[in-house]
Amino acid sequence: MYDYLVVGSGLFGSTFAYEAAKHGKRVKVIEKRSHIAGNIYTENVEGINVHRYGAHIFHTSNREIWNYVNQFAEFNRYTNSPIANYKGEIYNLPFNMNTFNKLWGVVTPQEAKEKIEQQKKAAKIGLPTNLEEQAIALIGTDIYMRLIKGYTEKQWGQKAKDLPAFIIKRLPVRFTYDNNYFNDKYQGIPTGGYTQIVEKMLDSNLIDVEVGKDFFENKAEYIKSSPKIVYTGMIDQFFDYKYGTLEYRSLKFETETLDQENYQGNAVVNYTDAETPYTRIIEHKHFEFGNQPKTVITREYPQAWQKGDEPYYPVNNTKNNDLYMKYKELAESMPNVIFGGRLGMYKYYDMHQVIGAALVTAREEFNE
Numbered sequence: 001m002y003d004y005l006v007v008g009s010g011l012f013g014s015t016f017a018y019e020a021a022k023h024g025k026r027v028k029v030i031e032k033r034s035h036i037a038g039n040i041y042t043e044n045v046e047g048i049n050v051h052r053y054g055a056h057i058f059h060t061s062n063r064e065i066w067n068y069v070n071q072f073a074e075f076n077r078y079t080n081s082p083i084a085n086y087k088g089e090i091y092n093l094p095f096n097m098n099t100f101n102k103l104w105g106v107v108t109p110q111e112a113k114e115k116i117e118q119q120k121k122a123a124k125i126g127l128p129t130n131l132e133e134q135a136i137a138l139i140g141t142d143i144y145m146r147l148i149k150g151y152t153e154k155q156w157g158q159k160a161k162d163l164p165a166f167i168i169k170r171l172p173v174r175f176t177y178d179n180n181y182f183n184d185k186y187q188g189i190p191t192g193g194y195t196q197i198v199e200k201m202l203d204s205n206l207i208d209v210e211v212g213k214d215f216f217e218n219k220a221e222y223i224k225s226s227p228k229i230v231y232t233g234m235i236d237q238f239f240d241y242k243y244g245t246l247e248y249r250s251l252k253f254e255t256e257t258l259d260q261e262n263y264q265g266n267a268v269v270n271y272t273d274a275e276t277p278y279t280r281i282i283e284h285k286h287f288e289f290g291n292q293p294k295t296v297i298t299r300e301y302p303q304a305w306q307k308g309d310e311p312y313y314p315v316n317n318t319k320n321n322d323l324y325m326k327y328k329e330l331a332e333s334m335p336n337v338i339f340g341g342r343l344g345m346y347k348y349y350d351m352h353q354v355i356g357a358a359l360v361t362a363r364e365e366f367n368e
C-alpha cells in the first residue's frame with residue numbers, strides 16, 4: 001500500500017516524506033503525539049505563537065537549506081539576543097564586549113583579552129578536557145562562575161567537570177559589541193509559527209498522516225506494512241534497549257498566560273545561578289515582535305530522563321557515543337530501516353542540521 005512508513009512527524013520525518021512524495025512515492029506517517037511537527041510544534045494562544053517545546057530559532061549558513069525552508073514559510077528578521085539574569089544582574093549573551101564591559105568595566109577588546117588571559121593563567125588550564133576547563137580557557141573564571149557553571153549543571157544534571165567540552169563550543173565568544181547569539185549568515189522565526197512548515201510538507205495526496213499512533217504498540221505489523229521504514233524515534237528503544245539505555249535529558253515546561261503586555265522585555269532570559277530551578281523563561285510574543293494585550297511565558301525546568309519521559313536532548317558523552325555506535329552497527333544490518341533525526345541518530349542536531357541530514361538521506365534514497 002505504501003512505499004515508506006515514516007515513524008515521527010518531526011522535521012526529519014516530514015522533510016523526508018515531502019521529498020519522497022516529490023518522487024511519486026506513497027508515504028504513511030505515524031506520530032505518537034496528538035499533533036504533528038515534533039519539537040518545533042507551535043500553537044496559537046491569544047494570537048501569540050507559543051513554542052510548545054522550548055524556544056526555536058532557525059539559523060544556518062547554508063544557503064540551500066535557508067532557501068529550502070523558506071519555501072514553507074516567510075521568515076522575519078528576529079535575531080536571537082538572550083540575556084542572562086544572575087542574581088538580579090543582567091548580562092548580555094553570547095559572551096561579547098557588552099558582557100565584558102558590564103562585568104569588568106573594560107572598554108577595548110585588548111583589555112578584555114588581557115583580563116581573560118590573566119584568569120586563564122591563574123586557573124592553570126592546559127588543553128581543555130571537559131566543559132569547565134573549556135569554558136575557563138575561552139572566557140575566564142568570572143564568566144564561568146556567573147554565567148556558565150550554574151546554568152550548565154542545572155541543564156545537564158552533572159558537574160561541568162564531567163561534561164564534554166563541545167557543548168560550550170556551541171556559543172560564540174566575541175570581542176565586538178554584538179549580542180547576536182549565532183554566527184550564521186541566515187536567521188529568523190517563521191511568521192505565523194513553525195507548525196505551518198510541517199503542515200505544508202505533509203500536505204500531499206501521496207502522504208497519509210495518523211497522529212496518536214505509537215510504533216511500539218504494533219511494531220511487528222508496522223514493519224510488515226511497507227518495504228521501507230524511516231524511523232525518527234529513539235534508536236535504543238527500536239532495539240528494545242538490547243545493549244543498554246542511552247542517556248537523555250528531559251525538560252518540564254510551565255506555561256502561563258499573563259494579563260499584561262510585556263513581562264520581561266526579551267524573548268529569552270536565562271537564569272544562570274544554581275538556585276533558580278529553571279534555566280530560562282521564554283516570552284513568546286517577542287519572537288514575532290507581537291503587541292497583543294496579553295503575553296504568554298514559559299519556564300523551562302531541566303529534568304532527569306527515565307523511560308517514558310520525553311527525550312529532549314541526547315547526552316553525547318563518550319560512554320553514550322560508544323553505546324550509540326553499537327546500535328548504529330545493528331541499524332546498518334537492517335537495510336530496510338533508515339534511522340534519522342535527533343533521536344534516531346542520537347545527535348545534538350539543530351533544525352538546519354536535521355533538514356540537511358534528511359535531504360542527504362532522500363538524495364541517497366532517490367539516487368539524485
Ligand code: FAD
Pocket residue numbers: 007008009010011012013030031032033036037038039040053054055056057058059213214215216232233234251312313340341342343349350351352354
Ligand atoms: P523530533 O522533533 O523529536 O521528532 C520526532 C518525532 O517522532 C516526535 O514528534 C515524536 O513524538 C515522534 N516519535 C518518537 N517515537 C515515536 C514512536 N515510537 N511512534 C510514533 N512517533 C514517535 N534547533 C534549532 O535549530 N534552533 C533552536 O533554537 C532550537 N532550540 C531547541 C530547544 C529545545 C528545548 C529543544 C529540545 C530542541 C531545540 N532545537 C533547536 C532542536 C530541534 O528541536 C531539533 O533539531 C528538531 O526538532 C529535531 O527534529 P527530529 O525530527 O529529529 O525530532
Ligand code: UDP
Pocket residue numbers: 084093147148149151152155167168170171270272
Ligand atoms: N550555556 C550556559 N549559560 C547560558 C547559556 C548556555 O552555560 O546562559 C551553556 C550550557 O551548557 C548549554 C550550552 O551552553 O547547554 C549550549 O547552549 P544553547 O543555548 O546552545 O543550548 P540549547 O538551546 O541547545 O538548550
